[in-house]
Amino acid sequence: MSAASSDSAEIATASKRPFDPYLADPSPPSKLQRFSQSDISPADADSGGEAGAESEAMAGARLSRTQRYLVAVEYDGTRFSGSQQQPNQRTVVGVLKEAFHKFIGQPVSIFCSSRTDAGVHALSNVCHVDVERISKRKPGEVVFATS
Template sequence: MTENQKHGLELSIDSSSQRPLKIGKTTDELFHGDEEEAETMNPKPGIQRYLVAVEYIGTRFYGSQQQPNCRTVVGALEEAFQKFIGQPVSVFCSSRTLPPHEPGVVHKAVNHFLQKHEGDVTVVDVRSVPNDFHARYKAQERTYFYRLVSGPEALSSFEKDRAWHVPETLNIGAMQEACKVLVGHHDFSSFRAAGCQANSPIRTLDELNVCEVASTPYFPTSMERKQRQGKEESEIEVPCSETCEVGFGIRRRHRCFVVTARARSFLYHQVRLMVGVLKAVGSGDLTVGDVGRILEAKNVSSARPMAPACGLYLGHVKYDLPPAPH
């Protein structure tokens, strides 16, 4: 994951499909779709299916799926793939196919055409997969990250649309205790936004934690550089923010927190709703006990306002794939 990544998509491409574009919601935690799509994706002779990992800055697009007269992620990818293979290509947010090419060739060629334009969509990996592979339904685990920056200073221009700016001081210890309440197998109805298409609110949350990291972009002072010399990475303290004396023209850094959520699947807006509750615990508006009561209420109206989309990153989707060829 890079700092510019807003959302990751695992998808592939079908150069011969003329079916209407059908895509799940990709602006949040789970691709919602219908099982019929997996059943109707029949392989064709002479066609290789690819799994393509994509990163993009979501705030620069009008969503992911194709829309008339709007710039979308799918539109940018379709344009780049068409320039690569010389014919129209339909992109779907699941596994698709192309005429056979080496994955490395697909990777370099598509990025070449993407970078010639806005450069805010990048293919980060391409793998050949079996013809029955489906990126949505074959996913074993998804990991999301959410970035919060805390402090009274105005948000840096470099952090705009990259994190949720919280002016209050956050109690990371209380937030970590609140995370423990939500980990496990639960009915997450209180963290399920309206419009969720999942059949059941029951999910198993394998990991939820919060840690403090250095704020970015971080440029160490001469004193900090000297302090880092000879130290292991684990020994380096996170730079101070609110209490540090800074010189003229030097921005006082925010504290930066990253929430990690890992599960096989998530409900619609589940991660952002959980972060909203964790932030309220960190600021003292809720207690750890309140988190348990919200979970037991099984009603989304009992949760705190949802965290904004700007801080959400899809970091990793785990598949059972053969080792990549060297």
């Protein structure tokens, strides 16, 4: 048996094996590389100088106070000028920002996964909202709301 036919036979045998979900890696594949403070070497931290370390500390403090929420919205786009915020136009993101500002009492950042043109409806447009943490809940705690 040649090497090529032996490889194809091995692949065919491997594909016939039943899939065992307990042996598979339970974490979803990630396209973004994740870093922790322990991954940064002291040489890397010192390379930015005092200003670099100060800005890293400020960024870390800002990130720790920000909470990100997933929001799925459904709308009739007839009276909207699209979903992306535009000056002097009624848009989906603009209306969402106003609603969150009234509800929370502070400005928020909203980023939608897709855009719609003027007059286009959406059954499920997924957005994330970044809000300064005002709750006493723990950062990892998830709150669900369904309609």
